[in-house]
Amino acid sequence: MILETGRIAAIETEGLWVETIRKSACGSCKAEKGCGQSLMNKWDGHSAYIWVLLEGRDPASYQLGDEIRIGIPEEVIAKGALLVYMVPLLTLVIATALAHHQFAQEGITTLSGFAGLLLGGLIVRWHSWRTRLDSNLQPVLVDDSAPLHFYPSAEQH
Structure with missing residues (x-):
C-alpha cells in the first residue's frame, strides 16, 4: 500500500476530495538533484486532488483543511x-x-x-x-478507527 498525506479540500456525503502535493517519490532516491520529476514539483508545485470514499464513515467528523492519510494499493x-x-x-x-x-x-x-x-x-x-x-x-482512507486488513486472518480460514 502506498501511503500519502493530504488535506481535505471538499467534503461530500459519499467521500472526500483530498489535496496532495506530488512529492512522495522525491527525496527517496540518490538522483534527487538530477531528477526531472523533482525539478517539476519544485517549479510548479501543483496539487493533485484525489477522491476518497468514506466507506460508511460520518462526513460530519471531518473538517476542511484536516490532514488525513490515504492509501492506494x-x-x-x-x-x-x-x-x-x-x-x-x-x-x-x-x-x-x-x-x-x-x-x-x-x-x-x-x-x-x-x-x-x-x-x-x-x-x-x-x-x-x-x-x-x-x-x-479507489484510494482508501487510512485511520485508526477502521484498520486496513490486506490479508485474511487465520480466524477466517
Missing part, C-alpha cells in the same frame, strides 16, 4: 500503469503492422500508427470512465 497502480502504457502501444504496433502488410506505403503506415495510438488512448479513456466508481480501484 500497489496492485491498482501496477495494473493502471500497465493499462495506460501498454494498450496505446499495442494498438499503435498492431495498426502499423496491419497497414504495412496491407498497403506497404510509408505515409499510410505512419498515419495508421497514429490512428492506432489514438484508438488506444480512447480505449484507456473508455475503460477509465467505465470503472470510475469501482470501489476496488
Whole structure:
C-alpha cells in the first residue's frame, strides 16, 4: 500500500476530495538533484486532488483543511500503469503492422500508427470512465478507527 498525506479540500456525503502535493517519490532516491520529476514539483508545485470514499464513515467528523492519510494499493497502480502504457502501444504496433502488410506505403503506415495510438488512448479513456466508481480501484482512507486488513486472518480460514 502506498501511503500519502493530504488535506481535505471538499467534503461530500459519499467521500472526500483530498489535496496532495506530488512529492512522495522525491527525496527517496540518490538522483534527487538530477531528477526531472523533482525539478517539476519544485517549479510548479501543483496539487493533485484525489477522491476518497468514506466507506460508511460520518462526513460530519471531518473538517476542511484536516490532514488525513490515504492509501492506494500497489496492485491498482501496477495494473493502471500497465493499462495506460501498454494498450496505446499495442494498438499503435498492431495498426502499423496491419497497414504495412496491407498497403506497404510509408505515409499510410505512419498515419495508421497514429490512428492506432489514438484508438488506444480512447480505449484507456473508455475503460477509465467505465470503472470510475469501482470501489476496488479507489484510494482508501487510512485511520485508526477502521484498520486496513490486506490479508485474511487465520480466524477466517
